[in-house]
Amino acid sequence: MQFLANSPSLILLPSSNPKISTNSYLFPHIKATNHIFPCFSTKITNTQFNYSLRAPRSSIKSCNYYSYKSINLGFYGTENHTPSKKFRVYCVNSVKMGFGFDGVDRKKVGIEDRLRAVMNVDKTVERESGEGKERENYDAIVIGSGIGGLVAATQLAVKGAKVLVLEKYVIPGGSSGFYEKAGYTFDVGSSVMFGFSDKGNLNLITQALAAVGCKMEVIPDPTTVHFHLPNNLSVRVHREYSDFIAELTTRFPHEKDGILKFYGKCWKIFNALNSLELKSLEEPIYLFGQFFQKPLECLTLAYYLPQNAGAIARKYIKDPQLLSFIDAECFIVSTVNAMQTPMINASMVLCDRHFGGINYPVGGVGKIAKSLAQGLVDHGSNILYKANVKNIILEHGKAVGVRLSDGSEYYARTIISNATRWDTFGKLLKAEHLPKEEEDFQKLYVKAPSFLSIHMGVKAEVLPPDTDCHHFVLESDWKNLEEPYGSIFLSIPTILDSSLAPSGHHILHIFTTSSIDDWQGLSPSDYNKKKELIADEIISRLEKKLFPGLKSSILFKEVGSPKTHRRFLARDSGTYGPMPRSVPKGLLGMPFNTTAVDGLYCVGDSCFPGQGVIAVAFSGIMCAHRVAADIGIEKSSPALDAALLGLLRWFRTLA
Ligand SMILES: NC(=O)c1ccc[n+]([C@@H]2O[C@H](COP(=O)([O-])OP(=O)(O)OC[C@H]3O[C@@H](n4cnc5c(N)ncnc54)[C@H](O)[C@@H]3O)[C@@H](O)[C@H]2O)c1
Ligand SMILES: CC(C)=CCC/C(C)=C/C=C/C(C)=C/C=C/C(C)=C/C=C/C=C(C)/C=C/C=C(C)/C=C/C=C(\C)CCC=C(C)C
Numbered sequence: 001m002q003f004l005a006n007s008p009s010l011i012l013l014p015s016s017n018p019k020i021s022t023n024s025y026l027f028p029h030i031k032a033t034n035h036i037f038p039c040f041s042t043k044i045t046n047t048q049f050n051y052s053l054r055a056p057r058s059s060i061k062s063c064n065y066y067s068y069k070s071i072n073l074g075f076y077g078t079e080n081h082t083p084s085k086k087f088r089v090y091c092v093n094s095v096k097m098g099f100g101f102d103g104v105d106r107k108k109v110g111i112e113d114r115l116r117a118v119m120n121v122d123k124t125v126e127r128e129s130g131e132g133k134e135r136e137n138y139d140a141i142v143i144g145s146g147i148g149g150l151v152a153a154t155q156l157a158v159k160g161a162k163v164l165v166l167e168k169y170v171i172p173g174g175s176s177g178f179y180e181k182a183g184y185t186f187d188v189g190s191s192v193m194f195g196f197s198d199k200g201n202l203n204l205i206t207q208a209l210a211a212v213g214c215k216m217e218v219i220p221d222p223t224t225v226h227f228h229l230p231n232n233l234s235v236r237v238h239r240e241y242s243d244f245i246a247e248l249t250t251r252f253p254h255e256k257d258g259i260l261k262f263y264g265k266c267w268k269i270f271n272a273l274n275s276l277e278l279k280s281l282e283e284p285i286y287l288f289g290q291f292f293q294k295p296l297e298c299l300t301l302a303y304y305l306p307q308n309a310g311a312i313a314r315k316y317i318k319d320p321q322l323l324s325f326i327d328a329e330c331f332i333v334s335t336v337n338a339m340q341t342p343m344i345n346a347s348m349v350l351c352d353r354h355f356g357g358i359n360y361p362v363g364g365v366g367k368i369a370k371s372l373a374q375g376l377v378d379h380g381s382n383i384l385y386k387a388n389v390k391n392i393i394l395e396h397g398k399a400v401g402v403r404l405s406d407g408s409e410y411y412a413r414t415i416i417s418n419a420t421r422w423d424t425f426g427k428l429l430k431a432e433h434l435p436k437e438e439e440d441f442q443k444l445y446v447k448a449p450s451f452l453s454i455h456m457g458v459k460a461e462v463l464p465p466d467t468d469c470h471h472f473v474l475e476s477d478w479k480n481l482e483e484p485y486g487s488i489f490l491s492i493p494t495i496l497d498s499s500l501a502p503s504g505h506h507i508l509h510i511f512t513t514s515s516i517d518d519w520q521g522l523s524p525s526d527y528n529k530k531k532e533l534i535a536d537e538i539i540s541r542l543e544k545k546l547f548p549g550l551k552s553s554i555l556f557k558e559v560g561s562p563k564t565h566r567r568f569l570a571r572d573s574g575t576y577g578p579m580p581r582s583v584p585k586g587l588l589g590m591p592f593n594t595t596a597v598d599g600l601y602c603v604g605d606s607c608f609p610g611q612g613v614i615a616v617a618f619s620g621i622m623c624a625h626r627v628a629a630d631i632g633i634e635k636s637s638p639a640l641d642a643a644l645l646g647l648l649r650w651f652r653t654l655a
Contacts (some may be wrong), residue, residue, distance in 0.1 A: 138164045138412035139631050141402055143389045146174030147613050148604030149418030150372040151208045151620025157379040158211050159628050164410060166387035168570050172373040175569055176613055178366025182556045183502040186455045187365040191491040192470055194349055195614030197356025200274045204617040205368060212375025216367060218359035219496040226468040227328060228545060230478055241354035258317035265312055269304050269344055270351035272297035278618060280625035282592045284640035306585040309346035310339030324478040331481055332472050333612060335448045336579050342586040345609055360496045392428045399600035414599050414627050421606035422447060422572040435596030444589040444655060446581050450562030450574030452514040454535045457556035460504050462547050469495040473545055485512050488538060512538055516562035516573040531559040577611035589655025593623040601627055
């Protein structure tokens with residue numbers, strides 16, 4: 001432990017029982033009862049925290065900071081460890097320290113990293129500026145901890161890479177985060193979770209969690225969504241495909257054949273997708289391997305790649321109202337109508353809801369990101385909160401690091417941005433760096449509007465018995481589908497998980513599309529008045545359509561505007577994600593993860609295949625695979641890489 005001699009250090013002393021043995025997994029090099037190991041260069045700003053320090057094979061359960069100087073660690077009771085023994089950890093010296101130690105192997109650096117893990121989601125810990133100036137310590141830095149960023153980071157970590165995630169906010173998850181107020185646990189965004197079953201190859205959320213040793217308890221949703229549409233058209237999307245088809249064909253008996261053919265095509269594509277092992281489509285050894293093993297399935301996907309759901313629906317269906325229903329089916333997952341929704345994406349969501357079903361995580365959607373962040377740390381990588389990346393540092397045209405708003409810099413072999421492409425190439429890189437590929441992306445895709453969202457707690461009795469968890473409401477005119485405030489999304493997650501609200505109460509999360517332009521230039525009081533006014537109108541509409549007495553049942557209400565989304569999710573204009581400027585060629589124009597800047601990758605919803613939690617999880621899996629190949633921890637062939645990347649670039653110009 002020579003390297004410790006001159007380092008700022010923490011001393012770990014058993015507080016009461018001198019015979020207690022240190023966890024040999026978490027601190028493998030520590031054998032004695034008085035322990036010294038490197039200090040993580042943080043300042044603890046709060047005095048009383050409750051940490052969760054769960055390394056996979058560690059028995060440490062909790063870590064409480066009782067004062068600036070001492071920490072108590074509690075232990076799980078396993079065969080090796082007595083429960084609730086305590087160590088006192090003294091912060092001997094809080095001098096800043098960079099990453100990496102000369103002559104120290106990765107395992108030891110990993111120990112320091114795990115200590116950094118105490119900067120867990122429930123705490124406020126500030127970094128000191130100027131730290132971390134050592135070069136190339138990380139294999140990858142991920143900017144942002146949305147599901148896209150976290151999946152990329154965890155996939156890389158389990159492959160053995162050393163990753164640092166830098167998150168601007170105080171918890172992970174971005175749009176899939178959570179917040180707690182007045183006894184309620186609110187999902188920041190939607191509560192409809194695709195890809196969260198235990199079946200097939202497309203359960204990407206389940207797989208991402210399993211990769212880091214997590215399995216979450218879920219509650220099956222019997223109805224994906226209950227549509228309340230013009231002309232009193234009411235359609236429930238039942239979990240069982242046959243029940244859904246029976247309901248839809250009851251509403252449109254004359255279109256039974258068309259309905260079966262359209263949804264049948266979706267199944268053909270879904271089954272092809274579900275037969276593949278999903279990895280980076282930018283990695284030739286994998287891609288050619290899949291073509292070799294599953295030629296028919298790959299050709300099916302290649303055939304449908306440039307097509308949209310609306311055009312295919314029109315081949316089989318003539319009834320305008322049914323076509324509008326399919327528009328609504330697409331709109332709720334893509335914020336655009338069926339003519340603009342890629343057929344592969346439509347197939348994915350229209351079938352997964354019946355194949356694996358929609359499943360809600362016990363404790364709320366926010367637990368997915370929390371578990372991934374914990375899994376990342378358990379695998380020896382890091383996540384820092386309140387770490388606002390201001391710039392990507394380029395050297396000789398290569399992305400080599402990032403600079404934070406406090407001036408500190410971090411360096412890595414690769415940089416992965418989970419910020420939107422508009423933020424990545426408009427803010428994190430200077431405008432003069434906008435590459436041709438990004439110009440092309442911005443010609444094809446625009447920022448989808450943001451949302452006005454209302455989080456409410458209501459008296460449980462206002463909901464009729466058998467109320468479904470998810471609703472989509474478009475009252476009178478199909479033309480309003482894509483208009484701002486035209487349609488209303490409603491999630492009531494407490495229908496599935498009552499633990500999210502105080503007993504006898506329900507959560508209503510109401511959201512509707514809204515553009516940030518509508519909210520600019522208002523004084524603070526006008527801004528607040530406008531939020532209340534629009535929220536009141538939306539609630540009145542729901543009261544009239546679904547829940548009489550809704551207004552008088554409200555116990556808690558908080559309204560977020562597009563500005564709120566911009567502020568808390570760090571998304572340009574608070575956008576929900578990219579949407580095609582006109583009718584796209586399916587997914588053909590959507591960029592993958594590599595960018596024109598050497599060493600810089602993007603992940604998240606401005607990458608293939610676009611918006612959606614499962615979509616960004618796929619983008620994370622693809623990104624990790626491509627990065628792993630580029631840094632030499634997965635197989636790659638530079639000659640084939642150049643050929644495939646060139647070919648894909650050319651394909652995109654056809655979009
Ligand atoms: N808006 C919604 O209602 C909603 C709800 C649920 C899910 N979703 C889905 O989630 C998808 C987005 O997921 P995603 O993974 O692409 O990203 P995301 O927007 O959810 O997460 C990005 C994260 O990056 C962080 N970040 C951005 N810029 C940063 C910077 N400069 N420095 C440090 N951190 C920074 C943000 O704080 C955020 O946590 C959407 O497409 C949508 O489908 C949206
Ligand atoms: C390499 C080339 C060019 C060709 C080779 C051919 C080939 C092998 C192609 C392979 C293609 C693949 C593997 C494609 C994979 C595509 C996937 C996995 C697409 C997934 C899409 C998922 C989507 C779009 C999910 C969207 C979900 C959303 C947005 C959910 C949101 C939900 C709401 C907002 C809920 C609404 C809420 C209420 C309350 C109603």
